Amino acid sequence: MAKSGIEGDLQARNVLSSINGVAPLIMEVSAGLTGRWTGGHSSLDSMCSHALVPSGKMFRPILVLESALAVGGDARVVLPAAMGAESGHVASLVHDDIIDDDEIRRGKPSVQHQFGVDNAIVAGDALIFDLFLSLAECRKTGAADSRIVAAFDVVARRGIELCRGQIMEAEICERMDFDREAYLTMAGLKTASLFKGACECGALLGGGDDAMVEALSRYAENLGIAFQIHDDLLSYTRETGVMGKPDTSDVRNGRLTLPVILAYELGDSMDRLAITDGLSGEGDPTANRQALITILERTGALAGTERLAAHYSRQAVDALAGLPVTLSRERLARFAEEAIDRDR
Amino acid sequence: MAKSGIEGDLQARNVLSSINGVAPLIMEVSAGLTGRWTGGHSSLDSMCSHALVPSGKMFRPILVLESALAVGGDARVVLPAAMGAESGHVASLVHDDIIDDDEIRRGKPSVQHQFGVDNAIVAGDALIFDLFLSLAECRKTGAADSRIVAAFDVVARRGIELCRGQIMEAEICERMDFDREAYLTMAGLKTASLFKGACECGALLGGGDDAMVEALSRYAENLGIAFQIHDDLLSYTRETGVMGKPDTSDVRNGRLTLPVILAYELGDSMDRLAITDGLSGEGDPTANRQALITILERTGALAGTERLAAHYSRQAVDALAGLPVTLSRERLARFAEEAIDRDR
Numbered sequence: 001m002a003k004s005g006i007e008g009d010l011q012a013r014n015v016l017s018s019i020n021g022v023a024p025l026i027m028e029v030s031a032g033l034t035g036r037w038t039g040g041h042s043s044l045d046s047m048c049s050h051a052l053v054p055s056g057k058m059f060r061p062i063l064v065l066e067s068a069l070a071v072g073g074d075a076r077v078v079l080p081a082a083m084g085a086e087s088g089h090v091a092s093l094v095h096d097d098i099i100d101d102d103e104i105r106r107g108k109p110s111v112q113h114q115f116g117v118d119n120a121i122v123a124g125d126a127l128i129f130d131l132f133l134s135l136a137e138c139r140k141t142g143a144a145d146s147r148i149v150a151a152f153d154v155v156a157r158r159g160i161e162l163c164r165g166q167i168m169e170a171e172i173c174e175r176m177d178f179d180r181e182a183y184l185t186m187a188g189l190k191t192a193s194l195f196k197g198a199c200e201c202g203a204l205l206g207g208g209d210d211a212m213v214e215a216l217s218r219y220a221e222n223l224g225i226a227f228q229i230h231d232d233l234l235s236y237t238r239e240t241g242v243m244g245k246p247d248t249s250d251v252r253n254g255r256l257t258l259p260v261i262l263a264y265e266l267g268d269s270m271d272r273l274a275i276t277d278g279l280s281g282e283g284d285p286t287a288n289r290q291a292l293i294t295i296l297e298r299t300g301a302l303a304g305t306e307r308l309a310a311h312y313s314r315q316a317v318d319a320l321a322g323l324p325v326t327l328s329r330e331r332l333a334r335f336a337e338e339a340i341d342r343d344r
Numbered sequence: 345m346a347k348s349g350i351e352g353d354l355q356a357r358n359v360l361s362s363i364n365g366v367a368p369l370i371m372e373v374s375a376g377l378t379g380r381w382t383g384g385h386s387s388l389d390s391m392c393s394h395a396l397v398p399s400g401k402m403f404r405p406i407l408v409l410e411s412a413l414a415v416g417g418d419a420r421v422v423l424p425a426a427m428g429a430e431s432g433h434v435a436s437l438v439h440d441d442i443i444d445d446d447e448i449r450r451g452k453p454s455v456q457h458q459f460g461v462d463n464a465i466v467a468g469d470a471l472i473f474d475l476f477l478s479l480a481e482c483r484k485t486g487a488a489d490s491r492i493v494a495a496f497d498v499v500a501r502r503g504i505e506l507c508r509g510q511i512m513e514a515e516i517c518e519r520m521d522f523d524r525e526a527y528l529t530m531a532g533l534k535t536a537s538l539f540k541g542a543c544e545c546g547a548l549l550g551g552g553d554d555a556m557v558e559a560l561s562r563y564a565e566n567l568g569i570a571f572q573i574h575d576d577l578l579s580y581t582r583e584t585g586v587m588g589k590p591d592t593s594d595v596r597n598g599r600l601t602l603p604v605i606l607a608y609e610l611g612d613s614m615d616r617l618a619i620t621d622g623l624s625g626e627g628d629p630t631a632n633r634q635a636l637i638t639i640l641e642r643t644g645a646l647a648g649t650e651r652l653a654a655h656y657s658r659q660a661v662d663a664l665a666g667l668p669v670t671l672s673r674e675r676l677a678r679f680a681e682e683a684i685d686r687d688r
Contacts, residue, residue, distance in 0.1 A: 124465075126508075129503030145492075149496075152492075156474070
C-alpha cells in the first residue's frame with residue numbers, strides 16, 4: 001500500500017512535470033525530511049516520520065525554491081526553508097485529519113489513526129516548531145539575518161491566517177452557508193496562506209525586492225485558491241485509490257466546497273434539498289456522494305467549478321508578469337496550469 | 345468565578361512577590377495579550393482571548409524580562425518576546441486540556457470545553473504561530489537581527505523538547521513506570537524546556553554572552569523541574585477552588601507524578617497495589633485521590649517530594665552564580681524559592 005521513501009517520492013514527483021527544474025533539490029529536501037526525525041529518543045520521531053515520509057507532492061518546497069530562483073537568488077540558501085514549508089504543511093494535515101476524523105492520508109493510516117488523537121496533536125505541534133527551526137537553519141546556508149527575520153514574520157502571519165481559514169470553514173459548514181464569496185475568502189485563508197508563506201519566504205530569503213515579493217504573493221494567493229478548487233473537484237471526480245485520501249471525507253464532514261455551492265446556485269428547490277440532505281452527515285457517505293455527483297453533473301456545477309479553477313490559475317500566471325523573465329518564472333507559470341490538471 | 349482582566353491579573357501577580365521588579369512591564373504584557381486578539385474577523389479571536397485572558401501567573405514572561413535585565417539588557421526590547429512566551433505556554437495548556445480532557449482551566453471553562461475539541465486544536469496552533477510572530481516583533485523594539493534569529497532557534501528547539509516531554513509522559517503513564525529518573529527526564533522536557541526557552545531567549549535578545557545564556561539555561565532547567573514537582577504536589581495538597589484547575593486531573597489521567605513514584609518506592613506491596621489501583625482510571629476520582637493522599641502522607645512521600653523540589657530550587661539559585669550581581673539576579677533567586685511555595 002504505502003510506497004517506500006524514494007519510490008513514493010518518485011511517484012509524487014511524476015504528478016507534475018514542471019518541477020523538473022528543481023528536482024535534484026527536491027530530492028535533497030525529501031532526503032532531509034526522511035532523516036530529520038531519526039536521532040531522537042522518543043516515539044515522537046516515529047510519529048513525525050510517519051507523517052512526513054514518504055513525501056507528498058512537495059508543492060510548498062517547490063514554491064520556496066522556485067521563488068528564490070525567480071528573484072535571482074540561490075536555491076541552496078533556501079533549502080532548509082523548503083524543508084520547513086513541508087513540515088508546516090504536514091503539521092496542518094495531521095491536525096486536519098483529527099478534525100475530519102480521516103483514517104487515510106497519502107495512502108496509509110493517518111497519524112491519529114495509527115498513534116491516537118492525543119499523540120497526533122503533539123506530533124502536529126512538533127512539526128510546527130520544526131517549521132521555525134528549519135527557517136532558523138538558513139543561517140547556515142548563508143541567508144542574511146534580516147531576511148531570515150522577515151521570513152519568520154511572514155510565515156508566522158500566514159500560519160495564523162491558515163488557522164483563521166480552518167475556523168471559518170467549520171463555521172461555513174455549520175451554518176450550511178452556500179455563499180461563494182465566503183468560500184473564496186476561506187480558501188484564500190485555509191489553502192492560499194501557506195502557498196503565500198512559501199513564495200514570500202523563498203523570495204525574501206532569495207534577496208527579492210518588495211515588488212518581487214508582492215508579485216509572488218499574488219501568484220501564490222491565486223494559485224492557492226485554484227489549487228483548493230481543484231482539490232474540491234477531485235473529491236467528486238476521483239476515487240480514494242487515486243487520491244490517497246478518503247473520497248467520502250468532504251461528504252461525511254458536510255464540507256460546503258465550490259462544486260456543491262455552484263450546484264446549489266444552479267439547481268432548483270429539489271436539488272437544494274437533495275444537496276443539503278447529502279451533506280447532512282446522515283446516511284451512507286458513499287451513497288450520498290454518488291447522489292451529489294449526479295446533481296453536480298446535471299446542473300453543470302462541475303464544469304462551472306473547472307472554469308473558476310482555470311480563472312484563478314490564469315490570474316496566478318498573470319501575477320508573474322512583475323518578475324524578470326527566467327526559467328523559474330516559466331516553471332511557476334506551468335506549475336499553475338498543472339495544479340488544476342492533476343489526479344491527486 | 346472568572347475574574348475580569350485586570351482584577352484577575354492582580355490576583356495572579358500577588359502569587360509571587362518577587363515579580364514586583366518587572367511588575368509595570370508585566371502589566372504591559374498583560375494588556376498587550378488582552379488586546380492582541382480583538383481585530384480579527386473570525387471567532388479564532390474569541391478562542392485565543394478566552395485562553396489568554398485573564399492572564400495566569402505570567403511566570404514565563406517574567407523569566408524573559410528578568411533574564412534580559414540580568415545580562416545587562418533592556419527589558420523593553422524583549423517585551424514582544426515576553427508576550428510570545430505566554431502565548432506559547434497557553435498554546436500548550438490548550439492542547440494539554442484536550443489530551444487530559446480537563447474542563448476547567450484558570451477557574452473557567454477550558455477552550456475545548458467552551459468551543460469544542462476541533463476549535464481548540466486550531467486555537468492552540470494559532471497561539472504557537474503567534475509565539476513566533478511576537479518574537480519577530482522584537483525588530484521594532486530594537487533587538488539585533490542576529491539575536492532574534494538565535495532566539496527563534498532556541499525557542500523552536502525548546503518547543504520540540506516540550507513535545508518530546510508530552511509524549512514521554514504519556515508513555516510513562518501507559519507503562520505504569522514508577523521510575524524516578526524517567527520522571528525527572530520527562531519533567532525536564534515537558535516543563536523545564538519552555539522555562540529554558542524563556543530564559544535563553546531573554547538572555548540572547550538582551551545581548552548576553554554565551555556564559556550568561558548558559559547560566560540562565562541551567563537556572564531555568566532546575567527551576568522548571570522544581571516547579572513541576574511542586575505542581576505535582578499541589579494536585580494532592582490543594583483543592584480545585586484554590587488551583588483553578590481540577591484537583592482530580594492527575595488521578596483521573598493516571599499520571600505517574602513524583603509524589604506517587606516516591607510512595608511506590610517507600611511503600612509495601614499493599615501500598616503499591618493501592619497506588620496502581622488508584623491511578624487505574626477506574627472508580628470515583630475523588631475517592632481515589634483521597635485514598636492516594638492517605639498513602640502519600642503515611643509513607644512520607646509528600647515530605648520527600650517537598651525535599652526534592654527544594655533541592656532543585658537550590659540548584660537553580662546556585663546556577664545564578666555565573667551572572668553579575670544585579671537586582672534581577674536577586675529577584676530570579678527569590679523567584680526560584682517562591683516557585684515551590686505557592687498555592688496555584
